[in-house]
Amino acid sequence: MSIDPVLHSVEVKAPPARAFELFTAHMGAWWPKGKTLAPNPHADIVIEPRPGGRWFERDAEGNEIQWGRVLAWEPPGRVLLGWQLNAQWRYDPDFLTELELSFAALAGGGTRVTLEHRNLERYGADAEEYAGKLRGGWPTFAGHFARYSDSQD
Amino acid sequence: MTYVVGALESLGALGDPTRRAIFERLAAQPSAVVDLARGLPVSRPAVSQHLKVLKEAGLVREISQGTRRIYSLDPRGIAAMRRWLDSHWASALDAFRRFADQQHEQELDK
Numbered sequence: 001m002s003i004d005p006v007l008h009s010v011e012v013k014a015p016p017a018r019a020f021e022l023f024t025a026h027m028g029a030w031w032p033k034g035k036t037l038a039p040n041p042h043a044d045i046v047i048e049p050r051p052g053g054r055w056f057e058r059d060a061e062g063n064e065i066q067w068g069r070v071l072a073w074e075p076p077g078r079v080l081l082g083w084q085l086n087a088q089w090r091y092d093p094d095f096l097t098e099l100e101l102s103f104a105a106l107a108g109g110g111t112r113v114t115l116e117h118r119n120l121e122r123y124g125a126d127a128e129e130y131a132g133k134l135r136g137g138w139p140t141f142a143g144h145f146a147r148y149s150d151s152q153d
Numbered sequence: 154m155t156y157v158v159g160a161l162e163s164l165g166a167l168g169d170p171t172r173r174a175i176f177e178r179l180a181a182q183p184s185a186v187v188d189l190a191r192g193l194p195v196s197r198p199a200v201s202q203h204l205k206v207l208k209e210a211g212l213v214r215e216i217s218q219g220t221r222r223i224y225s226l227d228p229r230g231i232a233a234m235r236r237w238l239d240s241h242w243a244s245a246l247d248a249f250r251r252f253a254d255q256q257h258e259q260e261l262d263k
Contacts, residue, residue: 006238
């Protein structure tokens with residue numbers, strides 16, 4: 001069984017090369033506040049610009065928490081990231097779902113940014129190893145996640 | 154909040170190795186109890202009992218085909234995670250659009 005990927009797109013006014021740069025090099029500036037793993041607000045969110053580069057958040061004191069890694073780095077059109085946060089919202093090097101971003105030029109000079117998050121069935125298939133940890137209490141991100149879900153209702 | 158709790162409870166049901174094996178077999182192919190029991194070192198009633206737990210966790214569903222009952226994965230269980238990610242990425246992309254357009258306007262004004 002597969003689960004449909006999550007698919008969204010937005011149009012921005014900047015051309016693809018600039019949109020790609022703003023998305024990847026300034027993620028800490030635009031990422032919604034409080035939607036990160038650490039209890040402290042993020043100071044930055046970094047995508048190291050190369051295949052195999054790390055994707056991580058960093059707080060004001062320099063503590064880093066990894067989210068995943070770069071699988072393909074193809075500016076200005078595409079970047080493929082591994083989202084490696086498991087069902088317990090912890091980084092797991094053995095768990096990976098793919099997040100693909102594409103940046104397509106629009107006739108008026110802007111860019112259509114399309115996001116696809118796929119392999120979500122792995123949250124079911126890889127569940128056994130997390131099951132024992134579930135009794136250990138709520139991880140921080142789940143708390144944010146809960147507040148976030150509530151605020152969407 | 155409901156989605157999160159639902160998702161984590163679903164995953165907890167997969168903690169048992171036999172249930173996980175059943176889940177994985179059903180992921181590969183919808184099956185009847187008799188077919189599942191054939192490849193597993195447990196009795197048919199035990200398979201039925203595991204299926205009941207998986208059904209209650211929202212991971213597996215049952216369809217009647219004539220006199221046979223066929224089990225398959227229920228997309229709704231894992232879909233709790235998907236629903237959160239869907240909502241998260243919609244919100245994140247919207248935040249990106251606002252930021253990118255603001256930056257672009259500032260760059261044009263220079």
